Amino acid sequence: MAEPLDATTEPEPAADRGLAEALASVDPARPLAEVMASVLESHGDRPALGERARDPATGRPLPRFDTISYRELWSRVRALAGRWHHDQEYPLGPGDRICTLGFTSTDYTTLDLACIHVGAVPVPLQSNASPSQLVPIVAESEPTVLAASTDRLETALDLVIASETIRRLILFDHGPGTIGPHAALSAARERLTAAGSGVVLDTLTELIDRGRSLPPPPLYTPTEGEDPLSLLIYTSGSTGAPKGAMYTQRLLGTAWYGFSYGSADTPAISVLYLPQSHLAGRYAVMGSLVKGGTGYFTASGDLSTLFEDIALVRPTELTMVPRLCEMLLQHYRGELDRRSAEPGDVEAAVRRELRDEFLGGRVAKAFVGTAPLSAELAAFVESVLGFHLYTGYGSTEAGGVLLDTVVQRPPVTDYKLVDVPELGYYATDLPHPRGELLLKSDTLIAGYYRRPDLTAEIFDADGYYRTGDVFAETGPDRLVYVDRTKDTLKLSQGEFVTVSRLETVLLRSTSTANSARSTRSWSPRRPPPSVPRRSAPGWAPR
Incomplete structure (x- = not known):
């Protein structure tokens, strides 16, 4: 009907x-x-x-x-x-x-x-x-x-x-x-x-x-005391062959107990477009159902109809990924170029039209995860929405870890930063300690399916999970993402370099060439944001 x-x-x-x-x-x-x-x-x-x-x-x-x-x-x-x-x-x-x-x-x-x-x-x-x-x-x-x-x-x-x-x-x-x-x-x-x-x-x-x-x-x-396997999510992490992250009934059940973010003053109406082979996609569907909301599936898996779907649905909450934010920015820039001869504050007009027509006009809260988002791009999205954009960090293996850089307790019970000397990150760094994030959490997976060898590798001797991500500790229980450790190459002269840094350099050179065609930015106070596309952690698996 x-x-x-x-x-x-x-x-x-x-x-x-x-x-x-x-x-x-x-x-x-x-x-x-x-x-x-x-x-x-x-x-x-x-x-x-x-x-x-x-x-x-x-x-x-x-x-x-x-x-x-x-x-x-x-x-x-x-x-x-x-x-x-x-x-x-x-x-x-x-x-x-x-x-x-x-x-x-x-x-x-x-x-x-x-x-x-x-x-x-x-x-x-x-x-x-x-x-x-x-x-x-x-x-x-x-x-x-x-x-x-x-x-x-x-x-x-x-x-x-x-x-x-x-x-x-x-x-x-x-x-x-x-x-x-x-x-x-x-x-x-x-x-x-x-x-x-x-x-x-x-x-x-x-x-x-x-x-x-x-x-x-x-x-x-299940029988009393049993916590049976209830889901296998295959993930390759940052490298290697896919391995099955084991979700027991207890872990899978956390999606059915109403986790949300921000205000809940509006009905839960959302557009569902993330794949079910990613944890974020599954949690988006379950989260909508548990709130008694309505989730509308995008019409095409290649996301070619996504913004058309969003305009039709007029969602009240929006789960975003960096690529979606990039698409929003690209449309914004295209409109600025197309309407460059119009009088008045064209930038403000385009942002208003993006909010009221492109995104449906009734988004009350928004969240971004699955990969790092540049501060410039986050600020642009907030300028369109007119309110704060929540950001999350987590992984297939650890579940949710951070919300707006704040460690979530629970599920996290403890964490530490470990030196990464080959990349130059140390706990003694100033102004903030930096290192690979290791943590203990109530939402850690039991391990990889039928791979005890790989399961052992993701934990240190004290039982902390190795995230493979470098963070700076800017305050108590406040962590800011810096880099990856698992996509590192050792050059012939012995120098270590991360693949993501090479990607960033290449993409920035492309961005510079593109920006030469249009010197307009979304904000007169900031240059056009550089948005490197890279594989990195977020609320969804890597």
């Missing part, structure tokens, strides 16, 4: 809760499936998730969103869980792994929530990765089920044929403009038959339809 995007129809906001308050409210004795069920059952007919409506003939996105209510989402989840639970041939239950290949969507969320219901372990795969990159992950995680979106079917078939454990392939997100489910299944079956595979193929829609007539399955409840 289509829902008007009107703030007056959205749910009442939850009380403002920071990370410490959210963690303090976690009841370790309450099963995660029970928490999820309580959340979905409590919001009834409120719109939960939305997707762009599409032209039935072409599949092109239309200028509106269709939504699904919490009641219908819960019905879909229970039906799918029931189908898995009652499957006589290939049941999916506690501890079984299911790999998912596709971009974030309502179908993807349904699969994830059904896993919580039955105790299965989701293994999200990077949607744009090649089969050669994904085969080792599938081989190590040993899933019995692979779920794939229609647009990733060929890659999914490559993975199924190469796997010794996959017994069922589920096709989802087969909407208008994609190959029809029957044609897709027929082509897939032909290829599997030719390869001598006996894998069972279904569509997610068929499984849900069959499950609706089955008895509701029980909510998964």
